[in-house]
Amino acid sequence: MGEVMRIFFLGDIVGEPGREAIYKRLPSLRKEEDIDFVIANGENIAGGRGITPKLSIDLLRAGIAVVTTGDHVWDQKEIVDYFPTEPRLLRPINWPEGTTGSGSVVLETAKGKVGVINAQGRVFIQPPLEDPFTRTEREVQRLREDGVKVIFVDFHAEATSEKIAFGHHLDGKVSAVAGTHTHVQTADERILPGGTAVITDAGMCGPHYSVLGRAVDSVVWRFRTGMPTRFPIAKGPVELGGLIVDVDTETGQALAVKRFREIIDEATPAT
Amino acid sequence: MGEVMRIFFLGDIVGEPGREAIYKRLPSLRKEEDIDFVIANGENIAGGRGITPKLSIDLLRAGIAVVTTGDHVWDQKEIVDYFPTEPRLLRPINWPEGTTGSGSVVLETAKGKVGVINAQGRVFIQPPLEDPFTRTEREVQRLREDGVKVIFVDFHAEATSEKIAFGHHLDGKVSAVAGTHTHVQTADERILPGGTAVITDAGMCGPHYSVLGRAVDSVVWRFRTGMPTRFPIAKGPVELGGLIVDVDTETGQALAVKRFREIIDEATPAT
């Protein structure tokens, strides 16, 4: 058995409240939990819609090693040209060949290589992309042939059936598969028989009293009336939703998995 | 303050494994948890597809007071004519006027009246029904005018946004709103400011090692190939997913909420 690498994954970061809470809490959390590697999904960090180059830089500076995304990846236009310049910022791997950016990255750490892959589902989510099952499997194989044992996958998808099936599909081939996109943490974290840790959705990092991070009244009004409205980012306490996975660096198998869920009362920026 | 009524809600029961586990475990659980009233969603109890008159009777005999359903309600043809004969079996309330069966029921208990309402969402779920927000609100108002304080709502829906907004919409008007349909329990149970307990999804009662209760290999194969196949109910240990809510019978407000999640190793029928 090799060393144990502890990976901390944070679900969709929503707006300023989400990111400020992370900047404030992450340093202490790293120590408390003895974390080796941090990954976060940043697809909603720019006011709920996408990510900018500056915010991507901020996340990396805050100690997040890899930033994943999802269906909101291109919401901020300037990110398109930024993608090729930052290999630690990922877009789903199953975009068509030739799409800017990359869907995976391998980083060197003190405990060896870590591969991160980002993929997107095709049920109840837009736009239609190439098959995530075959694309991810192919990339996993490529990484493993390159000697990468520790592999973490963020599967950004809506339907529970697709997400659970995807985890089983990769069981024994990757260290962990964390679902994102629904912004609601599920209570089904587990290690599958082949040694892959899974959770259907890691949850979000954003306003706790909200609808997916948005102000409650605006979303309720929309559902009740159907009329167009804006959905401002909600205020108040912030919840951080994520997953902590211990991986055996020699086998790449998950040794332990636990959900992370914390409510941060004052989400003011650290000074 | 009135008495405390403890309500136990069980998410979608899947096939024989799900129902046998309930028949076996429910009696002891009632005592351990001191439960007053049990509600269960039975939309997948007949081999995963709908519910039959016989299975509806079995559930009621097993001590479940009200059986809710969802998009699979009519899967078994003989249930259509059975509906008008059994008021404790509900279909979503937002079916068009004139549809057979009912979407709500009020039962007398030792601790007073309990109202149960079943509604269905409209995002990523078929068929299109009438607006659940207004229909449910109207029914809640009717029940409250009849003096019903304790009201439990099963909102069968897919999208987290619709489900969370729905809970907020009813906050302060009902005792609890439990989501169903995704078959994956969420970790976000809470009591909203107005006193309504909510959870985005209560989870399912069905095979633990499965995709929504179905055999893993068949579903993974379907996603990988797209080819038609059958999805047998999975075997092995069964998980029971649900919610326990303590309600103040005088105000109708939730006093406490906790998720229920248990893995039952041997789901063999009780003898």
Next chain:
Amino acid sequence: MGEVMRIFFLGDIVGEPGREAIYKRLPSLRKEEDIDFVIANGENIAGGRGITPKLSIDLLRAGIAVVTTGDHVWDQKEIVDYFPTEPRLLRPINWPEGTTGSGSVVLETAKGKVGVINAQGRVFIQPPLEDPFTRTEREVQRLREDGVKVIFVDFHAEATSEKIAFGHHLDGKVSAVAGTHTHVQTADERILPGGTAVITDAGMCGPHYSVLGRAVDSVVWRFRTGMPTRFPIAKGPVELGGLIVDVDTETGQALAVKRFREIIDEATPAT
């Protein structure tokens, strides 16, 4: 038998090219075709997205008696407050009770009353609205009880199954049902056994060399790459798509139906 009323219906008007072509061509067309009453769908008249108060006024001044809409009805925010002031501007009738505006109107003409109803489908179209089948039927009944015989329905919907079923549903109860929304005229105009003229889609009034009125290159690029882009209104010749229906004013039945489809080479404003 009563008089014959000739109704001319124009499908979704797209942007400036569409409306300018109508302003230019409609006067001569009225004479050539001896038209009594003109209805047009204006949901895309404001640069492809919705309709403004000014453009609504322009259409009515140009001799269009009633303007229908569809899923794009609220795209221009200022139209919301304008709706209650203009009964000849319709939004789909199956929006929830309490929604601003109206889904039907009855106008007096030299040949008697004409009722126009606008409804929206629920398959492959957003947002989810109330059941169009029952809502429209109820409104038709109300109009008929008020002595309105000539009734024209614009059913704004995507799926051919829903559109054709809707026409049959109203057969014998209204004079005509014209589908809109796909922007492509169908070749299936006919009079059903009960005397109702139908067409699955009347087509659009907009740039002929385009994708639904939008510049070809932008839409093709979007489908090829999936990347976000803007979809400018296309240039060049304009096609006018519509339906001409002759109605017996005494019975309300359609006597004749023909598609209207014309390519206008120079869509410059009339001077």
Next chain:
Amino acid sequence: MGEVMRIFFLGDIVGEPGREAIYKRLPSLRKEEDIDFVIANGENIAGGRGITPKLSIDLLRAGIAVVTTGDHVWDQKEIVDYFPTEPRLLRPINWPEGTTGSGSVVLETAKGKVGVINAQGRVFIQPPLEDPFTRTEREVQRLREDGVKVIFVDFHAEATSEKIAFGHHLDGKVSAVAGTHTHVQTADERILPGGTAVITDAGMCGPHYSVLGRAVDSVVWRFRTGMPTRFPIAKGPVELGGLIVDVDTETGQALAVKRFREIIDEATPAT
């Protein structure tokens, strides 16, 4: 300039009425219209659901050179194993690599090679397949490198935007693109600037008084009530919907295009 090849394409054949009408009418039509090559979409030929080996053989024997399909391709289980044995029976080309059967075929004729490609859209149609734009383009390139000039594409898709964009995408690269799947013929046949004939939907070959070939009452009842029911194939006169394209065999460009639409009163089998 080369010879002129006249290709006759028939839209989705629905059930026994559709196929019997074709068997009866095709021989005379071939002579009247001087047709060189016949293609038909057979995805609904087996009672509305898929195609069997026997029905595939019947179509080929009736003089149809190539049979295309669509989302209903696998509805009849026995067709799966039959596919590899019959290269003239196509399934959409954008199924994942490794899927049984083929999405294109090249046949020798008296006037040279004819290539036929079948693809499926991804908007409002299931299941999610690989990108049809790139897959079809790649196959077209392969055929052209093999010297095939005359290429006909059946694009089985729902959304008019995707279908029209697809035609433009292939303009100048293939002889014709005919849409299928909606079962309603569109009135927009044309030749694009690059020489490709297109129509958004060729229509169906099935019962004329019906909803997509199904009995009117059953479908209307379904939309009105939402309740499950069976959708029998309708009776009565049959409509044949298709497209006739004249192609220059040297350039592969379309020289002329016309819609074909005919109502056959007695669709009884030829004796």
